[in-house]
Structure formats: C-alpha cells, structure tokens
Amino acid sequence: xxxxxxxxxxxxxxxxxxxxxxxxxxxxxxxxxxxxxxxxxxxxxxxxxxxxxxxxxxxxxxxxxxxxxxxxxxxxxxxxxxxxxxxxxxxxxxxxxxxxxxxxxxxxxxxxxxxxxxxxxxxxxxxxxxxxxxxxxxxxxxxxxxxxxxxxxxxxxxxxxxxxxxxxxxxxxxxxxxxxxxxxxxxxxxxxxxxxxxxxxxxxxxxxxxxxxxxxxxxxxxxxxxxxxxxxxxxxxxxxxxxxxxxxxxxxxxxxxxxxxxxxxxxxxxxxxxxxxxxxxxxxxxxxxxxxxxxxxxxxxxxxxxxxxxxxxxxxxxxxxxxxxxxxxxxxxxxx
Amino acid sequence: xxxxxxxxxxxxxxxxxxxxxxxxxxxxxxxxxxxxxxxxxxxxxxxxxxxxxxxxxxxxxxxxxxxxxxxxxxxxxxxxxxxxxxxxxxxxxxxxxxxxxxxxxxxxxxxxxxxxxxxxxxxxxxxxxxxxxxxxxxxxxxxxxxxxxxxxxxxxxxxxxxxxxxxxxxxxxxx
Numbered sequence: 001x002x003x004x005x006x007x008x009x010x011x012x013x014x015x016x017x018x019x020x021x022x023x024x025x026x027x028x029x030x031x032x033x034x035x036x037x038x039x040x041x042x043x044x045x046x047x048x049x050x051x052x053x054x055x056x057x058x059x060x061x062x063x064x065x066x067x068x069x070x071x072x073x074x075x076x077x078x079x080x081x082x083x084x085x086x087x088x089x090x091x092x093x094x095x096x097x098x099x100x101x102x103x104x105x106x107x108x109x110x111x112x113x114x115x116x117x118x119x120x121x122x123x124x125x126x127x128x129x130x131x132x133x134x135x136x137x138x139x140x141x142x143x144x145x146x147x148x149x150x151x152x153x154x155x156x157x158x159x160x161x162x163x164x165x166x167x168x169x170x171x172x173x174x175x176x177x178x179x180x181x182x183x184x185x186x187x188x189x190x191x192x193x194x195x196x197x198x199x200x201x202x203x204x205x206x207x208x209x210x211x212x213x214x215x216x217x218x219x220x221x222x223x224x225x226x227x228x229x230x231x232x233x234x235x236x237x238x239x240x241x242x243x244x245x246x247x248x249x250x251x252x253x254x255x256x257x258x259x260x261x262x263x264x265x266x267x268x269x270x271x272x273x274x275x276x277x278x279x280x281x282x283x284x285x286x287x288x289x290x291x292x293x294x295x296x297x298x299x300x301x302x303x304x305x306x307x308x309x310x311x312x313x314x315x316x317x318x319x320x321x322x323x324x325x326x327x328x329x330x331x332x333x334x335x336x
Numbered sequence: 337x338x339x340x341x342x343x344x345x346x347x348x349x350x351x352x353x354x355x356x357x358x359x360x361x362x363x364x365x366x367x368x369x370x371x372x373x374x375x376x377x378x379x380x381x382x383x384x385x386x387x388x389x390x391x392x393x394x395x396x397x398x399x400x401x402x403x404x405x406x407x408x409x410x411x412x413x414x415x416x417x418x419x420x421x422x423x424x425x426x427x428x429x430x431x432x433x434x435x436x437x438x439x440x441x442x443x444x445x446x447x448x449x450x451x452x453x454x455x456x457x458x459x460x461x462x463x464x465x466x467x468x469x470x471x472x473x474x475x476x477x478x479x480x481x482x483x484x485x486x487x488x489x490x491x492x493x494x495x496x497x498x499x500x501x502x503x504x505x506x507x508x509x510x511x
Contacts, residue, residue: 075500104456151491154489156484156486203486205477205478247467
C-alpha cells in the first residue's frame with residue numbers, strides 16, 4: 001500500500017499516468033476494429049463487469065456495485081484503466097486510475113482525482129486573497145472489494161443477488177487547506193466501507209443495485225472527512241437501476257446519498273475573512289445521475305451521463321452562487 | 337451458508353424428480369416437462385415465435401455450432417462427430433424451454449457434461465457464441481434474454497471446474 005501510494009502520489013507521476021492513460025485510451029479507441037473479433041481477450045459477458053465509477057470501483061457512474069471489475073472470469077485476472085471527466089456549471093473533476101479483478105472474487109483499484117475549483121478561487125480571490133490559494137483539490141483513492149456470494153448475472157432463476165463488501169481508502173492531498181477554517185474538515189483521510197447487492201433480472205433486461213456505504217467523506221472526500229455538524233460514520237444508501245437496450249448498450253439512473261458534515265458558515269474563524277457567518281455555504285446535497293453506457297467492443301466501455309451534484313460551495317459575498325451543480329459526465333474505460 | 341442451503345434444496349429437488357432412465361434417454365411423461373430439461377418452460381409462446389419457431393431454432397443452432405467450432409475456447413468441446421446429435425438435442429431443449437411443443441429426450445445437464453470439465457470461461461464463451469448466432473438471425477434482444485435467463489442457471493450443473501477446461505472423452509464404440 002505504502003509503495004503504491006508513494007509512486008502514485010507525486011505530481012509528476014500523476015501527470016505521467018494521466019498522459020499514459022489518455023494516450024492508451026485514444027490508441028485503443030482508434031485500434032478498436034482490430035480488437036473487435038479477438039474473443040480470447042476477455043471472458044465475461046459484455047458490460048457485466050460494470051464500468052468504473054467515479055471513485056474507481058466497478059459499478060455505475062456514482063455507485064460501486066457488487067460486480068468485480070475487469071472481464072476476467074473465475075480463473076482469470078482482468079483489469080482496466082479508466083479516465084472520467086465531470087464538468088459541472090462551475091467545477092471540473094478529472095479521475096483516472098486502474099482496476100484489477102482477480103478470479104471474479106476480489107477487486108483492487110487505484111484512482112486519482114483532481115477537482116478544479118479555479119472558478120470559485122477567481123471569484124473569491126479579490127475579496128479574500130489567499131482564502132483558497134489553489135486551483136485544484138486532489139485526492140487518491142485505493143479500493144478493495146470482495147464478492148461474498150451470489151452470481152449477479154447467472155443466477156437468473158432466483159432473487160438472490162450478488163453481494164460484495166468493499167472499502168475505499170481516500171487520502172486528500174491538500175491536507176492543510178481542507179482542515180483549515182475555510183473548509184473545516186476534521187481529517188484529511190478516511191475509509192468508506194460499503195456492502196453492495198447487485199442483481200440482473202435477465203428476462204426483464206433490468207439490473208438493480210443497492211449499496212449501503214458508511215462514510216465520513218465530504219464531497220466524496222474532495223473536501224476532507226468529517227466536520228462540525230458530524231464527525232462520525234453515517235450510513236448512506238446508493239441505488240442504481242440499469243436497463244439493457246442491447247448487449248452493448250445500457251441506460252440507467254442512480255441516486256447517491258451523501259453526508260452533510262461541514263458547518264463552515266457558522267465557523268467563527270471565517271468571520272474576519274468574510275465579514276459574515278453565512279458567506280461560505282458548504283452544505284452538501286445528495287447526487288443523482290442518468291447514464292448511457294456503450295461497449296463498442298469488449299475492451300472498451302464509454303459512459304455518458306447527466307449528474308446533479310447540488311451545492312458544493314456557495315459564497316454569496318462574491319456572488320459565487322454555485323448552489324446547483326448540473327454536470328456532464330464522460331468516462332472511457334479500456335480493459336485488458 | 338447460503339450455498340449450503342441452496343445445495344440442499346437443489347439436492348432435494350433433484351432426488352424428488354430423479355427417474356431411472358435408459359442409457360442417454362430420460363423418461364418423458366406426457367403433459368409435463370421433461371425431467372432432464374434443466375429449467376421450467378416458459379408460459380407463453382411469444383419467445384418461441386420470436387425465435388422463428390422450431391425452423392428458426394434449427395438455423396440458429398447450425399450457425400451456433402459453426403461459431404462454437406471457430407472459437408478456440410469452445411472448439412475442443414464441439415469439434416467432434418457429435419455435432420449433429422448435439423444440435424438436435426439443443427433444438428429440442430430450447431424448443432421445450434420456450435414452450436414450443438417439443439419434448440427434450442436428452443440427458444440432464446449434469447450427466448451430459450460428465451465426461452468433460454467445463455469452466456466459467458468456456459460457459460461464457462458458449463453464451464457469447466449463442467448471442468452471435470441469435471443476433472445473426474435477428475432474434476430480438478429481449479427474447480434472447482428470456483431464453484438466456486432459462487439457460488444461465490444451468491451453469492451450476494454444467495460447470496465442473498474452476499481450473500483448466502478438459503474436453504470430452506468419448507468411449508470407443510464397436511460400430
């Protein structure tokens with residue numbers, strides 16, 4: 001864990017990894033026709049490994065599912081690299097990483113997130129110089145998941161879902177800032193624990209997933225963990241429904257509850273900066289999305305979604321009314 | 337725990353429907369499903385019609401077999417002189433599963449795969465080739481999945497290894 005962290009952590013490495021992923025993604029997209037008939041490459045059924053969700057685990061766009069990532073079957077190892085771009089009205093998020101599935105039993109993933117807050121920074125900078133002091137907030141996520149029982153796809157004659165448990169260890173790299181009075185997080189790292197149940201109702205072309213996550217993360221961890229409102233693990237329900245239109249095309253929707261831990265508006269330390277108790281509003285909302293996932297070949301999955309993220313940070317004093325974040329979500333995943 | 341309960345239930349069901357059979361032939365009772373069918377048949381006949389009836393199934397199985405022999409993952413299991421027999425058995429089995437008025441008289445899934453070792457990779461590869469064949473004959477996706485939903489649970493009887501696949505060994509006959 002330590003070694004991986006050290007390797008992935010450095011900025012140079014991040015950029016390099018980003019470039020490699022992007023290059024290989026582009027190369028793979030253009031090389032697609034040559035791979036299309038290579039049936040030996042992967043041995044799960046199309047799209048049944050889910051896609052890489054925003055934190056790097058196999059699932060939908062927002063939610064980890066019980067499926068194990070990669071197209072390896074139960075005697076194989078499979079993996080993928082992914083890049084996800086989320087552009088909301090006032091923010092941007094880049095996520096890239098890799099996911100490896102072992103024997104359809106165990107999944108390991110590493111993801112790096114870069115959350116672009118430059119628009120907020122620019123608005124805030126004139127009134128409160130240095131209050132944000134950076135254009136991006138970064139975090140690294142290491143995920144592990146183990147399938148406990150069930151076959152989401154093949155057990156088509158029972159209601160028994162596939163059930164997995166997983167963790168996502170998250171480490172925010174802007175430690176001092178997110179723990180400062182401006183954000184007010186209690187910690188710069190945290191571990192989400194979840195149990196996910198996924199079931200494909202094959203005769204109805206319908207996949208349902210429910211995930212119960214215990215978390216302290218603020219905005220997925222991008223704003224740290226815990227706050228003055230709450231600094232304890234809270235259960236959050238995440239649900240997904242996907243309808244299979246074709247074997248290579250799925251549409252769906254997801255809802256993800258998120259905690260609301262931060263109480264920046266009432267933080268007295270902010271008063272000298274903003275002149276008011278209510279000028280930075282970090283109230284966190286639940287998120288939902290509607291998505292379409294397309295697998296032009298077995299090795300490539302492309303996901304496009306509309307995501308609603310609600311409020312992330314609103315600063316009335318500088319007219320940064322960023323309270324309702326509608327976002328476009330684009331993700332590409334290349335499997336091996 | 338769940339596996340154990342399930343195994344017991346499956347064992348009970350299996351033993352309650354167990355019949356002594358002539359070699360390779362399961363007993364068929366008029367008006368009920370074949371004991372060796374592997375799943376309950378569908379209620380209506382919409383899916384069967386979507387497959388083009390028995391005639392459609394025959395064509396699909398012809399292409400299915402070609403795909404199985406062309407796919408290196410399934411070739412060792414199907415590149416043999418049993419193809420005509422297997423295709424006929426599959427047509428009957430699918431036909432009965434889709435309530436098409438046929439009777440499957442073949443062996444159950446466990447004994448018909450007893451002389452080989454099938455793993456998940458091979459099972460999924462077969463499903464994939466079946467999807468290709470159904471696509472080729474324009475079977476609508478939702479009809480495909482209705483049949484696949486009947487077939488997928490048979491992995492429990494068909495898969496006998498999580499290790500390497502072992503192709504079938506046929507007993508030498510005097511004829």
